[in-house]
Amino acid sequence: MRLTVCRKEHFNAAHRLHNPHLSDEENQKIFGKCNNFYYHGHNYELVVKVTGEIDPVTGYVIDLKLLSDIIKEEVIDKFDHKNLNLDTEEFKNLNPTAENIAVVIWNKIRKHLKPEHELKIILYETERNFVEYPA
Amino acid sequence: MRLTVCRKEHFNAAHRLHNPHLSDEENQKIFGKCNNFYYHGHNYELVVKVTGEIDPVTGYVIDLKLLSDIIKEEVIDKFDHKNLNLDTEEFKNLNPTAENIAVVIWNKIRKHLKPEHELKIILYETERNFVEYPA
């Protein structure tokens, strides 16, 4: 049976939910206060889960220090203390909902993992709102 | 790949575990202190998880404000600050174990969701005891 190892990290960022193809009224109706013109922000908590076999030499599925370094390079260094809409290439043309952020992070980390490893992302926008990708 | 969005809410309620088809001795043996005649209570923490595709217009699987409103109408307004055994129709004839409460909540929320959405309930009776439905 395979095993899943998990690493939790966090970053603090500003964002605004907005679809430029919709009118201001539609954006306000769909996104409410999350559409605030001058942005708002969150302490994002990120859990990265990697599933695979235990290496009999190390007793590890993957070295969590290595996984933490990958997360730091791909996510924390790029998103922490940033405005997701204005400071990042990833969300210049993509609405930074928790759903879209999770998919972006999955793609950024996936390329660093071995093919036999599975990857899952959990992203907490607040303690009460969070997403899991893939389901 | 599909994505899961999660919303956490809470309610405070009194309950008593008791099966009227069993003797008092059997109830005491099975349910122990949870069978206390005059009830006891909990701060229930409820996580509602909805799985589906991301809507390309909104970047949402489902608007969490809408999901929160459904939970409020179906669960919080009916169970919060209530005695589950005496104040609710749902548990007049159903033992309010965490398991049964989770199934009841699943049925109450399921009918508000689109057919293509999947639903999962996590219910924390305490920080140390919780259930997930479906498994």
Added chain:
Amino acid sequence: MRLTVCRKEHFNAAHRLHNPHLSDEENQKIFGKCNNFYYHGHNYELVVKVTGEIDPVTGYVIDLKLLSDIIKEEVIDKFDHKNLNLDTEEFKNLNPTAENIAVVIWNKIRKHLKPEHELKIILYETERNFVEYPA
């Protein structure tokens, strides 16, 4: 300088806020949904803080195992899985607000401590509502 040691315990109980010297309308107005006739309930989290000098032989202010035993005997065994209004002597004639519960617990634990020790109680009724006694 003196040092404070803290022990956290919990109990689950039902209660109802009600002042029998007031009318039903006044009770409803003051206590709202906490006045629900058939009770509701909480997972109470209790922090007991004892301040004193460090004993040079043990390196302890007070043995936390001993403090835990005192809390168990005086609080948990009496209030856990109980209806505070109906099952306890302490709240037969005292409204079981978090404030009053904290004062009752303080008095029950105080008598077990040495005179040179100071005692403080923190009682969480929910994660968002809690009291400290004395201030």
Added chain:
Amino acid sequence: MRLTVCRKEHFNAAHRLHNPHLSDEENQKIFGKCNNFYYHGHNYELVVKVTGEIDPVTGYVIDLKLLSDIIKEEVIDKFDHKNLNLDTEEFKNLNPTAENIAVVIWNKIRKHLKPEHELKIILYETERNFVEYPA
């Protein structure tokens, strides 16, 4: 002895630490990544503590529902899902450090309380960085 009652609320906001009387280099040196030009953000957790005597009629120091309404009107409605630097009058000319935010919130809530009540604010900018006012 007096008792303290506490209410926890939260708000999500963007901010930028910046002193306009300093050069860009000095701002960068003092505030580091918190000086990011396009802002970043936080889930602020706010604990409001009120100290006073227990009212013998209600068993309350202050109705936490009332306290919650005051916090909502004075803090949540004004700061939640806002950019503190650009959307609020309070921080147009005041650097929105956790310290300054706590003092601002103290002043906004203090005026609603009775003279005999004492007020203390705890503001969590992250789980690891928080301030208490007054000390």
Added chain:
Amino acid sequence: MRLTVCRKEHFNAAHRLHNPHLSDEENQKIFGKCNNFYYHGHNYELVVKVTGEIDPVTGYVIDLKLLSDIIKEEVIDKFDHKNLNLDTEEFKNLNPTAENIAVVIWNKIRKHLKPEHELKIILYETERNFVEYPA
């Protein structure tokens, strides 16, 4: 549909990550500070999840008091306040990584459950590092 019930327990233990078939240099390179010669330690948080059908008589999948007793006998009594490498048979010849500890615990609890029940273990070594078995 089947339902999952979960019980959370904890234990405090010392351990050292070390593979005796590797050189000291290799051990240091692979395990870093977790290879510290004189051990270090953790507060392990353990979640045991059991999946099955709800018993119509009790409303339980499994009595969580019984599950807690199994965990106490098989895990807490053997690992709590112990040095995993030196005080336990299980890790005399098995590197006590979180992965290996989770598999050991799974095997110890599995034998107490009914064949129709499924078992899953989540083990938190720290708040930020945890594993799930099986995946």
Added chain:
Amino acid sequence: MRLTVCRKEHFNAAHRLHNPHLSDEENQKIFGKCNNFYYHGHNYELVVKVTGEIDPVTGYVIDLKLLSDIIKEEVIDKFDHKNLNLDTEEFKNLNPTAENIAVVIWNKIRKHLKPEHELKIILYETERNFVEYPA
């Protein structure tokens, strides 16, 4: 009025409670399972609180990045992933109770602070056992 700023850090360590001036029987009686010969361990959570005036230029009482660096140099680098009894000078001849660890940490950090700043340490040995120094 003065303000308190707080920084939370953590370290993982092994320890054993033992007084060499007492017999083995006395040590066992006083410290119970915390006296385990081969040590056990904890995830220590450390909160460092500094009280002072707000600097009008920075809006800070003290730069929390600086405070974090002091904690890292004086506490984390010395105690993290160590055996407190065997790997550290501080506890070679001092019983590493939470009380004594808190006093040691206070003395190590105090010397880095300005005279007008007050210092308080909170040390969580577990979620349920913690100490504050000074009281």
